Amino acid sequence: MDLRVRALETLLVRKGYVDPAAIDRLIETYEVQVGPHNGARVVARAWADPAYADWLARDATAAIASLGYSGRQGEHMVAVFNTADTHYMVVCTLCSCYPWPVLGLPPVWYKSAAYRSRAVMAPRAVLADFGVTLPADIQVRVWDSTAEVRYLVIPQRPGGTDGWSEDRLASLVTRDSMIGTGLAQAPAVAAP
Template sequence: MSQQHDHHHDHHHDHGHDDEHDHSHDAAGGTVLSDVELRVRALESILVEKGYVDPAALDALIETYETRVGPHNGAHVVAKAWSDPAYHDWLMQDATAAIHSLGYTGRQGEHMVAVENTPAVHNMVVCTLCSCYPWPVLGLPPVWYKAAPYRSRAVMDPRGVLKDFGVTLPANRQIKVWDSTAEVRYLVLPERPAGTEGWSEEQLAKLVTRDSMIGTGLARTPPELEAAQ
């Protein structure tokens, strides 16, 4: 069962990961790639070597799916929760059903839990043993989410990690770190920015970033959105 941790950490749980996330480790502690990952990387190398695939284009495609296509689904969920009280309550009570009602289903999203940021509590998500991630609402996990430094520091030093992402929270704000597993994945519902009263779901969705739904970032404010356009 997944666990939630406050600022301090006493971690203990058993991940029931499927084969896709079943990474073993060598004697030096490095990750040993699965057979599927090795085949994918070998195929990618061959296609690049023969000139069938442009590495830059491949990287751009992955980056687009990581930061735009996938997170667009989650932004829709968040925007609806911000603007529809009934949907908000449903999301907090049964995130899996609420998310599925919008058509976002599939592997890695079978068992979802939504955790809400408030002025008193900030939530952040990690998978300490590998990279369990809610693909249907967030797309591919970013490289840093899978990296050992994030997986360890997010639990031991969440404020330090947030600072690395440019987020500084008030000292009295509690930070809860949620550890995803193959059984349960989390979606952070960020705080709705001030000054957005009366905005449509489409407008609100533009304020939602991938990192704000992981908890390593905050939703954009209206001035930030204007500056980005």
């Protein structure tokens, strides 16, 4: 695979179809600037500010853009809020659609055929693979990304975090908890 990618890159560069500096900038953008830390800020704000959570529920695209996160693969955002009764999971059964501005690029498993099919057929088994066991009375609902809509799961706020700053709250928000294959970390786990 490595050789094939390098051969392809050499050809594209030689023919002048791509600019290596532009590619480097793209990669750096998604390695450094854009990533799950953005989504974590959105979740932390929603936990800390009920008015923001309300806005996020009504118009996630605008509420997320207000924090500076917008652009490709984030043009039509929908936030789904986990509750005591319902746990949400996100998948793209067709390919790998993913909310880049808030989560960065998708992990390899998100794009795998196994996740894409099993998330729909056996979501609880998938959750178990991720080490998440939910009580039987919690409903698991799976959202399938469309050509346009990108979902962000807002995990439940862990207990024992009353009065925490948004920075501290954000440290509890994992990437997987915003896909729905994980939960937000408990304070004790996140403590140094």
